Amino acid sequence: MKILILEAQHLQRALRRLGHDVLSIGRHERGSSHDVILEQPLFHAGLVRLLAERSFRPDLVLWCDAGYTPRVFGFEALPAVTIGFFVDTYCNPWHVPYAASFDLALAAQKNAAALMDAHGVRARWFPLFCNHERDRDPGLERDVPVSFVGTIGHGQNSVRRIFLDAFRRRHPLFATSGDYAPVFNRSRIVLNQSAAGEINYRQFEAAACGAAVLAEDTDQGLHDLFTPGVDILPTYPRGDAAAAARIARAALADPEGLARIARAGRDAVHARHTDLARAEELVRLARELAAEGAPARRLARGEAARAALARTCAFIVADAGVLPPDHVRLYQALIRDYPARWQAIGERGRS
Numbered sequence: 001m002k003i004l005i006l007e008a009q010h011l012q013r014a015l016r017r018l019g020h021d022v023l024s025i026g027r028h029e030r031g032s033s034h035d036v037i038l039e040q041p042l043f044h045a046g047l048v049r050l051l052a053e054r055s056f057r058p059d060l061v062l063w064c065d066a067g068y069t070p071r072v073f074g075f076e077a078l079p080a081v082t083i084g085f086f087v088d089t090y091c092n093p094w095h096v097p098y099a100a101s102f103d104l105a106l107a108a109q110k111n112a113a114a115l116m117d118a119h120g121v122r123a124r125w126f127p128l129f130c131n132h133e134r135d136r137d138p139g140l141e142r143d144v145p146v147s148f149v150g151t152i153g154h155g156q157n158s159v160r161r162i163f164l165d166a167f168r169r170r171h172p173l174f175a176t177s178g179d180y181a182p183v184f185n186r187s188r189i190v191l192n193q194s195a196a197g198e199i200n201y202r203q204f205e206a207a208a209c210g211a212a213v214l215a216e217d218t219d220q221g222l223h224d225l226f227t228p229g230v231d232i233l234p235t236y237p238r239g240d241a242a243a244a245a246r247i248a249r250a251a252l253a254d255p256e257g258l259a260r261i262a263r264a265g266r267d268a269v270h271a272r273h274t275d276l277a278r279a280e281e282l283v284r285l286a287r288e289l290a291a292e293g294a295p296a297r298r299l300a301r302g303e304a305a306r307a308a309l310a311r312t313c314a315f316i317v318a319d320a321g322v323l324p325p326d327h328v329r330l331y332q333a334l335i336r337d338y339p340a341r342w343q344a345i346g347e348r349g350r351s
Contacts, residue, residue: 001283004051004058006075008066009034010085014132014279023056025072041330044074060286063102069094069316069327073334076101076298076305081289083282085126086112090196094315099123100308103294104285109198110221126281127225128201130208132274137210137266140185146173146214146248147187149180150202157195159239166241167191171248184209188258189233189248192216197238199225204273207232207265212258214248225273231264310338 005012005024009032015022025042026034036050051057058080063072065087076082084102089095089112099105099121106126107113116123152161152175164175173191176183180202184190190206192215199220206213215222217235226232233251236244251258289295298305313331320328 001059002056003060003062006063006072008064010064011275011279011282014275017276018279023054026066027071038071042072044077047072047074079295081286081295083286090198094312097308097311097315101305103289103298125221127221128199128204129273129275129278130204130269132276134181135205135208138185142186142188144174144187145252146171146189146191147183148173148175148191149177149183151177160193163193163239163241167245170242170245180205181209184211187211189214189251191244204269207269210262210266212251212262213265214244231261231268233261306338310335
């Protein structure tokens, strides 16, 4: 299958590992390895020309949430299956109208899928995952009792530092940022904390690296994926550092039970929640959509898809406090005349 990936590269390596022909387009960021680097927005005519130059006719267009606003427009007019993968809908309300431009929206958070479905979007829950190559347990000595690795001064998570400091006052905690694997590989317990009760990548990465995960309770599907006390530690109420410290202390006092939970979590993630498993599911869904004629249906209602994208731009402008002025002007223009705008601008060329 020929797969065009837009914006983020969550499943790029796994799809290539499965033998698919992948072309990725996105902005240059640390750690990115896109085939085509975007220096400015890419519109329909430029996208079509780029694909023609590379003799690449996609069977699937996969947009992946990269944590920033869309920079590629007009993909909804391609005769391929289109799927959007939405990760952080809790802080990006524009995800909901944007999801309506795809044949299928995959939401990493269970409640986000329900929200999209309630707005008439064809959506399904598609949980996050670990990297099957990087996130492994090398069998090192576990000399770190409790750790946390993540962005501590998180703009979308102002309470994280408060929570970690409160936990540390009750129990020793090694907290850092950067490369998580070397820390998780030596940790007995990994403390998890989220921005808004979402299930984040850390849940899967820490377990895959062989640590027992101490997570906050959430209604985003955690209990569908894991069983507290079996393959993760008992959960703590969100923001309750005292409860989290009590659970950690009790778990460390039972080394055999803690090791058993860590092994079960590691095995569960490697069996069901890897990027390879998600990539296989994605391809299966894409083939089902192709077989039922989803692209033709989308092209037949092209005006509706473009209207959804215009609404997306309106949502973005309404919450544009951190966007550069030229981005704001772009989305304002697209609100007014998206159907003609992407074609006209695209005809003037691309970088």
